[in-house]
Amino acid sequence: MSVVTIERKVLEKNDALAEKNRELFHQSSIFVLNMVSSPGSGKTSILERTLEFLNGKLKIAVIEGDVQTDFDAQRVAKFGVPVVQIVTHGGCHLDASLVQDALRSLDLNGIQLLIIENVGNLVCPSNYDLGEHMKVVVASTTEGDDKPLKYPAMFRNASILLVNKIDLVPYVNCSLSALKGNALCMNPALTIFETSCTTKQGIAEWCNWLEKQTADLQKKNQ
Amino acid sequence: MSVVTIERKVLEKNDALAEKNRELFHQSSIFVLNMVSSPGSGKTSILERTLEFLNGKLKIAVIEGDVQTDFDAQRVAKFGVPVVQIVTHGGCHLDASLVQDALRSLDLNGIQLLIIENVGNLVCPSNYDLGEHMKVVVASTTEGDDKPLKYPAMFRNASILLVNKIDLVPYVNCSLSALKGNALCMNPALTIFETSCTTKQGIAEWCNWLEKQTADLQKKNQ
Numbered sequence: 247m248s249v250v251t252i253e254r255k256v257l258e259k260n261d262a263l264a265e266k267n268r269e270l271f272h273q274s275s276i277f278v279l280n281m282v283s284s285p286g287s288g289k290t291s292i293l294e295r296t297l298e299f300l301n302g303k304l305k306i307a308v309i310e311g312d313v314q315t316d317f318d319a320q321r322v323a324k325f326g327v328p329v330v331q332i333v334t335h336g337g338c339h340l341d342a343s344l345v346q347d348a349l350r351s352l353d354l355n356g357i358q359l360l361i362i363e364n365v366g367n368l369v370c371p372s373n374y375d376l377g378e379h380m381k382v383v384v385a386s387t388t389e390g391d392d393k394p395l396k397y398p399a400m401f402r403n404a405s406i407l408l409v410n411k412i413d414l415v416p417y418v419n420c421s422l423s424a425l426k427g428n429a430l431c432m433n434p435a436l437t438i439f440e441t442s443c444t445t446k447q448g449i450a451e452w453c454n455w456l457e458k459q460t461a462d463l464q465k466k467n468q
Numbered sequence: 469m470s471v472v473t474i475e476r477k478v479l480e481k482n483d484a485l486a487e488k489n490r491e492l493f494h495q496s497s498i499f500v501l502n503m504v505s506s507p508g509s510g511k512t513s514i515l516e517r518t519l520e521f522l523n524g525k526l527k528i529a530v531i532e533g534d535v536q537t538d539f540d541a542q543r544v545a546k547f548g549v550p551v552v553q554i555v556t557h558g559g560c561h562l563d564a565s566l567v568q569d570a571l572r573s574l575d576l577n578g579i580q581l582l583i584i585e586n587v588g589n590l591v592c593p594s595n596y597d598l599g600e601h602m603k604v605v606v607a608s609t610t611e612g613d614d615k616p617l618k619y620p621a622m623f624r625n626a627s628i629l630l631v632n633k634i635d636l637v638p639y640v641n642c643s644l645s646a647l648k649g650n651a652l653c654m655n656p657a658l659t660i661f662e663t664s665c666t667t668k669q670g671i672a673e674w675c676n677w678l679e680k681q682t683a684d685l686q687k688k689n690q
Contacts, residue, residue: 284611285506285619313591313621314620315614315618317614317617336621367590367591367592368506368588369535369558369587369589370560386610388508389507389509392539393507395537395539396535396588411610413639414636417636444641
């Protein structure tokens with residue numbers, strides 16, 4: 247049996263489990279995001295600003311995925327939301343089975359929005375459906391404007407692009423129009439927000455959009 | 469046959485091929501580096517500054533690894549050095565077999581230093597020996613100071629750490645001493661250089677070290 251066959255079977259098994267997660271999210275009317283990016287693009291910082299902004303407006307839970315440490319879960323727990331840390335011990339991405347396990351430890355009662363922060367990796371998480379409604383890819387301006395062309399699968403499979411660290415544009419070699427153009431070239435359907443967790447630029451727009459998506463889902467499921 | 473068994477067999481096969489690459493490098497007295505990092509940490513920029521600084525001093529060849537595009541090979545080719553681009557078409561790391569293939573297209577005659585730039589990924593390349601003398605991990609200050617703790621395998625398996633984008637420290641939430649401390653906590657044997665491709669800080673020290681390593685290898689093999 248070849249490695250490729252094994253990989254296909256792994257993906258098929260994952261897709262079946264992702265469907266189960268999706269059913270659970272549908273029954274509970276929970277809007278679910280899968281946040282992906284390179285290491286250090288600012289996923290956890292965006293999560294912190296999001297939890298701060300939506301405090302009292304939405305009931306949110308978080309699943310954190312990391313190769314090692316529970317640092318991110320600790321950062322998120324400070325905002326008083328339910329959070330479960332998945333440590334992959336070397337694994338390069340989350341999968342639907344790991345999320346299913348994490349869901350057993352989460353009280354989803356009343357939760358309207360679940361944010362899953364994936365392992366920092368711009369390649370491997372792109373193939374693994376977790377049952378989410380949308381993938382959100384975070385690209386930091388410090389990574390340069392060519393990343394959508396060099397890592398196309400992640401940008402093709404995402405619905406949302408957060409261009410983060412927008413405050414650092416004056417200091418780095420990154421054209422914002424090229425970055426957004428390259429991303430739209432890979433995936434013309436991308437919705438793009440520009441954000442900075444330092445100046446909080448764009449955080450309100452992003453959170454208002456999240457609130458609307460969540461409300462729309464609740465209405466649809468009523 | 470389980471996925472874990474398949475993975476072990478893949479790694480064993482890779483290690484055997486890596487040994488063959490290593491023998492070739494030894495016979496040709498070529499010092500070989502495997503550069504690894506997150507996407508956008510500045511591996512290619514460091515390569516450009518290195519080729520510029522060592523122009524006329526060392527005979528260098530480059531192997532570029534990318535998921536998609538030959539952008540990096542094009543950037544490197546401008547410096548007049550032999551370069552081969554490996555496109556992995558979705559693959560998340562280079563392996564010894566891909567490098568073996570690339571070596572067939574490279575004229576190694578007279579080459580003293582070969583730099584292999586791996587796919588931007590802080591997880592998967594850590595397990596794959598390419599036959600190199602040393603792994604060089606690049607960590608950008610914009611990624612924050614916790615990455616060595618969150619992605620330990622890469623820092624444990626590397627011999628050199630380049631702390632890059634040192635010029636951006638005033639604008640980002642990153643303590644240099646914490647970043648270096650965390651890296652040394654994972655791997656006390658790491659040699660650390662601080663670099664900036666914008667101000668060229670640290671490039672001379674890094675290149676002088678490279679020149680010395682290459683000269684030492686040539687002497688040892690005489």
